[in-house]
Amino acid sequence: MKRIVQFHIFQGETHYVAQCVDLPIVTQGKTLDELIENIKEAVALQLEGEDLAEFGLAPEPSILANFEVGIEAYATA
Secondary structure (H helix, E strand, O other): OEEEEEEEEEEOOOOEEEEEOOOOOEEEEOOHHHHHHHHHHHHHHHHOOOOHHHHOEEEEEEEEEEEOOOOOOOOOO
8 A cells, every 4th residue: 555645746837737646636836835735635635535445545645746847947058
């Protein structure tokens, strides 16, 4: 059983976007703080009333968010 629900976070044109690796969830927020709250809410809604074992999840899973950072802004010419 997995104890962690993973998200991949990247910056879109106007919002931060989070795509879940383990569940069919995609959410966004204008700030990272808003995005984290939206992730928590989306996971809670997705799993509400569900048997976590059916998703391969242990009771009370945690969320792990990986943030993608482009290197082109830091590359030198």
